[in-house]
Amino acid sequence: MSTQxxxxxxxxxxxPVAAAPADANLVPLVELAPAISAVSVSRRAFLGFGLAIxxxxxxxxxxxxxxxxxxxxxxxxxxxxxxxxxxTKQWAFVVDTAACIGCGLCVAACKEENHVPEEPEYTRTWxxxxxVTTDGELYVDSPDGxxxxxxxxxxxxxxxxxxVEDAYFMPRLCMQCVxxxxxxxxxxxxxxxxxxxxxxxxxxxxxxxxxxxxxxxYGARYLVPAGELSPSDTPGVADKCTWCYxxxxxxxxxxxxxxxxxxxxxxxxxxxxxxxMAVLIAEQQPQPYRPEYGTEPRVLYxxxxxxxx
Amino acid sequence: xxxxxxLRRFWDSVRPRTRRGTFLAAFVIAGxxxxxxxxxxxxxxxxxxxYLDFSLNRDTNAKQWxxxxxxxxxxxxCRECHETEHARLTSATHDGIGCQxxxxxxxxxxxAGAKADAATVAVAVPTNEVCIRCHTAAKGRPxxxxxxxxxxxxxxxxxxxxxxxxxxxxxxxxxxxxxxxLPPCLTCHGxxxxxxxxxxxxxxxxxxxxxIECHAAGRGPAERDHDPxxxx
Numbered sequence: 380m381s382t383q384x385x386x387x388x389x390x391x392x393x394x395p396v397a398a399a400p401a402d403a404n405l406v407p408l409v410e411l412a413p414a415i416s417a418v419s420v421s422r423r424a425f426l427g428f429g430l431a432i433x434x435x436x437x438x439x440x441x442x443x444x445x446x447x448x449x450x451x452x453x454x455x456x457x458x459x460x461x462x463x464x465x466x467t468k469q470w471a472f473v474v475d476t477a478a479c480i481g482c483g484l485c486v487a488a489c490k491e492e493n494h495v496p497e498e499p500e501y502t503r504t505w506x507x508x509x510x511v512t513t514d515g516e517l518y519v520d521s522p523d524g525x526x527x528x529x530x531x532x533x534x535x536x537x538x539x540x541x542x543v544e545d546a547y548f549m550p551r552l553c554m555q556c557v558x559x560x561x562x563x564x565x566x567x568x569x570x571x572x573x574x575x576x577x578x579x580x581x582x583x584x585x586x587x588x589x590x591x592x593x594x595x596x597y598g599a600r601y602l603v604p605a606g607e608l609s610p611s612d613t614p615g616v617a618d619k620c621t622w623c624y625x626x627x628x629x630x631x632x633x634x635x636x637x638x639x640x641x642x643x644x645x646x647x648x649x650x651x652x653x654x655x656m657a658v659l660i661a662e663q664q665p666q667p668y669r670p671e672y673g674t675e676p677r678v679l680y681x682x683x684x685x686x687x688x
Numbered sequence: 689x690x691x692x693x694x695l696r697r698f699w700d701s702v703r704p705r706t707r708r709g710t711f712l713a714a715f716v717i718a719g720x721x722x723x724x725x726x727x728x729x730x731x732x733x734x735x736x737x738x739y740l741d742f743s744l745n746r747d748t749n750a751k752q753w754x755x756x757x758x759x760x761x762x763x764x765x766c767r768e769c770h771e772t773e774h775a776r777l778t779s780a781t782h783d784g785i786g787c788q789x790x791x792x793x794x795x796x797x798x799x800a801g802a803k804a805d806a807a808t809v810a811v812a813v814p815t816n817e818v819c820i821r822c823h824t825a826a827k828g829r830p831x832x833x834x835x836x837x838x839x840x841x842x843x844x845x846x847x848x849x850x851x852x853x854x855x856x857x858x859x860x861x862x863x864x865x866x867x868x869x870l871p872p873c874l875t876c877h878g879x880x881x882x883x884x885x886x887x888x889x890x891x892x893x894x895x896x897x898x899x900i901e902c903h904a905a906g907r908g909p910a911e912r913d914h915d916p917x918x919x920x
Contacts, residue, residue, distance in 0.1 A: 414712070480822055529828065531827060
């Protein structure tokens with residue numbers, strides 16, 4: 380471009396570029412020459428430097444392989460589940476309250492599989508008995524979380540002696556909510572959602588504040604007490620059902636599903652439209668428990684509990 | 689050429705020749721050393737202390753959860769060796785029950801594979817408690833699910849009469865009367881009769897004198913020559 384147009388249409392002669400340095404901070408190359416030559420090296424020395432640096436990097440890489448101090452964690456699961464790709468799964472869990480017989484084998488199996496503390500108040504899953512008496516009252520009992528099964532009559536206070544209209548068992552566990560309050564309230568981001576929809580707790584980050592325990596409307600969380608048994612080997616952190624993440628990532632069913640004698644607990648991949656789970660959800664339309672909480676649970680229920688008032 | 693003189697010549701070729709060059713070189717070397725030591729220190733600290741894992745990659749933790757060891761195996765794994773039991777189980781009412789529902793966690797047994805035997809990895813024979821856990825009558829169990837009242841049921845060992853794998857084959861008839869004041873025989877050999885021959889029939893109890901008068905223990909006439917026993 381040799382001329383410039385001004386807004387009124389007249390042309391302006393291009394100004395010659397100033398020969399003198401416009402910026403006083405710019406030092407002419409000529410003046411820098413001594414400094415450059417002061418640190419300049421011969422081509423041979425330069426190549427030698429390059430060779431030495433390359434050799435150093437190769438050596439460091441070799442040392443890093445021998446002593447993997449920078450590796451993430453040598454005991455991580457890479458060699459055990461190399462084929463598991465969470466992004467391809469959308470796990471779902473269906474509980475049939477019409478089928479459950481209240482044996483409590485699921486509760487016992489969960490504790491054994493996940494090293495959950497033995498005391499009944501610490502539990503990842505439990506079974507409730509909902510008893511509706513003829514006067515319309517709903518009584519819920521869950522002796523020791525149902526781990527030893529249930530006595531013939533409801534043990535809920537006030538239920539004794541009342542004529543029963545309807546009674547059924549309701550297995551409970553973490554709902555793995557899509558819209559999860561626990562992950563929302565965690566102040567340190569310790570609890571999080573994986574791509575396949577499971578909510579986990581990172582014991583390295585959890586500070587044990589208990590916010591998530593009280594935030595969960597389903598009461599599915601607890602704080603691991605000091606003691607021998609601890610699911611993540613870290614007493615003091617929050618813990619909850621992981622849908623047996625170590626089992627499902629190996630292609631197995633969660634322990635509670637594995638031992639359920641009547642098929643009241645069903646687990647599968649809803650992302651695969653041909654899977655049993657997807658067909659079950661489409662055909663039987665299981666419902667979330669307490670949908671008014673607005674958390675969009677991934678655990679869905681069939682049977683009498685879905686019509687509970 | 690000697691090594692020392694080569695080094696001297698090398699140094700002569702690279703050494704700073706002005707004060708400015710000296711400062712520049714010193715700055716570059718010192719700065720590099722500071723950066724390098726910082727990187728090394730952070731790396732060593734992270735390797736030593738997991739709480740200094742600044743990575744935002746959640747995959748690390750998910751992998752730790754995924755790497756936990758199993759206690760329970762799968763029934764499909766059991767079937768690989770125990771096809772007979774599987775066939776019997778799927779033939780009757782206990783079809784669908786996982787092996788470990790009654791036998792307990794079996795991962796060690798499964799991992800021992802063909803080497804597994806009673807001496808190395810024992811598999812528990814279920815006790816009465818395992819049966820009663822499901823089959824005791826209790827409010828809340830689905831209608832149609834088989835339930836017993838243990839105090840009104842002949843119980844010495846469940847497996848004496850019941851085959852847990854085929855379930856229904858040796859099932860005694862439904863008890864129509866309470867055991868009170870009646871011989872235990874009648875628990876099984878009740879009004880409906882119980883004809884199936886049971887290889888594991890217990891020796892006749894001494895309490896059953898009333899029955900044994902006519903029926904020797906474990907034998908006896910197949911035909912009833914008296915009215916059906918009913919209570920009340």
